[in-house]
Amino acid sequence: MKKQIAILGSTGSIGTQALEVIAEHPDLYEVYVLTANNQVDLLAEQARKFHPEAVVIANKDKYARLKEALSDLPIKVYAGEDALCQVVESGPIDIVLTAMVGYAGLRPTINAIKAGKAIALANKETLVVAGELINALAAEYHTPILPVDSEHSAIFQCLEPGNPVSKVILTASGGPFRTFTREQLQTVTKEQALKHPNWSMGAKITIDSASMMNKGFEVIEARWLFGMRPEQIEVVVHPQSVIHSMVEFADGAVKAQLGVPDMRLPIQYAFSYPVRESLSGERLDFVKCHTLTFEAPDTERFRNLALAYEALHQGGNMPCIINAANEVVVASFLQDRISFLGMSDVIEQAMSKVPFIKEPTYADYVATDAETRRIAAELVINAPSFSKSK
């Protein structure tokens, strides 16, 4: 039986690579649902090629155009957030790939878990915002959560069921500003920040990589995926991104997963687990990548990493606060409304201004997200020192 796959965010970086994986294995996988936010033409093109049962465009204003574009095909067309959240519950779906960006991924992921669908989790924000709730639901509904993020997939591939782990070591590229001084960081632009040294990804995660918030989020993600305590999660800067992450076992043995930077592998592994399938593409050439280097992360220049550890230590709704504030400042940075370093200032202030809730419910997360966005947006507008550095 072919596995039926729903891709939330099929028009993005992860989504399009997931479709490449599916196209390479038409005997194993079939697309059941595709969703996007705005990109109607690409979504329609994907639907023509992969013949899903249904497509959803989150932005309702685009519904008519999508419906018209697919009017000659027997594909159900829906629009809006509610439709996107409901479509994941469809009976035949085996796996939901959460490849949409940001907090918007939380609600459909919860619905998919409750409907018993295996989650191939790319949307790390879901676990940052509500990791404890997601784990509780996954346990209650016996739903597997398979990591897609390259570091977490690497760790997942290294783990040995039953054998105790002393720590996990997340590798970080260090981003485009790894060697920049704090003074240089004051004037970096979005164009510079959008040039990741090793990976081609969506804009939001690329900025997060440059500010090292991505690594901070990955620390929180590792906490919930692998049940690690914060002190068991280490970050090491490895500029070549060849080692995707490592696991140190109780006896001191360290296992690493290596490969060329290509997200198709972790996407496919989440689909095929526990087996491995063939995959086309470049292979690692050890003679070409003979230098693998490692450094400690600098949390003075990249404060977001320290803020994320702080949020993890505090727990409750603090990771939700850091996520919402980060979404606001990244969007502002991409509009040249805040400087690179100003992003961390706003996040830190938001963390102290939004009311802390020790044991948040789902409703608390929703309220925290909204309140943090409001406060962070004010901080971006009102603080003159946060305006773009010249």
Ligand SMILES: NC(=O)C1=CN([C@@H]2O[C@H](COP(=O)(O)OP(=O)(O)OC[C@H]3O[C@@H](n4cnc5c(N)ncnc54)[C@H](OP(=O)(O)O)[C@@H]3O)[C@@H](O)[C@H]2O)C=CC1
């Ligand atoms: N790219 C990568 O290599 C990696 C990504 N990830 C994670 O995967 C997720 C996706 O990242 P990436 O593919 O880079 O992101 P992209 O920006 O490339 O794609 C995002 C996708 O989500 C859709 N989308 C955006 N906002 C909404 C919304 N509010 N409601 C519904 N759909 C929405 C977009 O639709 P549209 O195109 O119409 O705007 C698009 O299909 C992120 O959480 C990221 O952190 C993790 C590891 C690696």
Ligand SMILES: CC(=O)[C@@H](O)[C@H](O)COP(=O)(O)O
């Ligand atoms: C491909 C992937 O998983 C990204 O999260 C990537 O790891 C970003 O790289 P850095 O955050 O290490 O720069």
Ligand SMILES: [Mn+2]
């Ligand atoms: Mn990653």
